[in-house]
Amino acid sequence: MSTSDTPARRVSDVVHERLRQQILGGDLAVGAAVPSERVLADELGVNRHAVREALKRLEQAGLVQISQGGPTRVRDWRESGGLEVLLDLVDHPGELPPEELVRAVLELRACIGTDAARRCAARAPLAVREQAARLAAATAATAETDPEAAVASYEALWQAIVAGAGNLAHRLALNSLLAALDSFPALAAALLPRDVDSLLLLGSALLSGDDAAAAAAARTLLEADLSSA
Structure with missing residues (x-):
C-alpha cells in the first residue's frame, strides 16, 4: 500500500460510516435515493472517489443498490444484508x-x-x-x-x-x-x-x-x- 492510498481510505471510512448510520438508523428509508456522488462529496468535503468507494462497500453489505445511470437506492437490509450487518447494528441499533x-x-x-x-x-x-x-x-x-x-x-x-x-x-x-x-x-x-x-x-x-x-x-x-x- 502506498502512502498516497492512506488518506483516500480514511476519507472513505468517514463517508461509509455516515451513510451506514443513516441507513441502519432509518434516516434514509428503504427505497430512498442516496444523494449523488457530487452532492455527497460537496457536503462532506471529500473527493468523489472516496464517495464511490464507500458506496461500493455499502452495496457489498447489501445496504444499497447502485444503478448505472440512475440513483443509488437504499435496500431493506433485513432482506439483503448478511451477518456482517449484525456488528453494525450493535454499534448503531437505530430502530432495532x-x-x-x-x-x-x-x-x-x-x-x-x-x-x-x-x-x-x-x-x-x-x-x-x-x-x-x-x-x-x-x-x-x-x-x-x-x-x-x-x-x-x-x-x-x-x-x-x-x-x-x-x-x-x-x-x-x-x-x-x-x-x-x-x-x-x-x-x-x-x-x-x-x-x-x-x-x-x-x-x-x-x-x-x-x-x-x-x-x-x-x-x-x-x-x-x-x-x-
Missing part, C-alpha cells in the same frame, strides 16, 4: 431495540450450536472430541467458583465444537455472533451455563460420538440462555 438484537443473536447461536454439536459428534476426529469433553468438564468445574475461567473455557468449548463440525459457514457465523455478543459485556455472566448436568452430558456425547445426544444437550444449554439474557 437492543433486546431484540440480543435475542436474534442468541436464537441463531442456538440453531448453529445445536447443529454444530451434532456434526462434531458425528464427524470430528477423536482428539477434537476429547478436547471438547475436557473443556466441558473444565467449564462445569469452575461455573460456580471461578466465573471468569468458566466463561473462557465455555467459549473455547464452542469454538472447538464448531471447528470439529467441519462447516466453514458455521465457523464464520460463530465469529460474527461472538463479536456481537462481546459488545454486551453484561451478558457474559448471564450466559454462563448453570446446568452442569447438561454440560457434562454434552461432553460425554461428543466423546462417545453420539450425535443425537450431543444435539439435545447443546439445545438445552443454548436455549436456556434465551431466558437468562
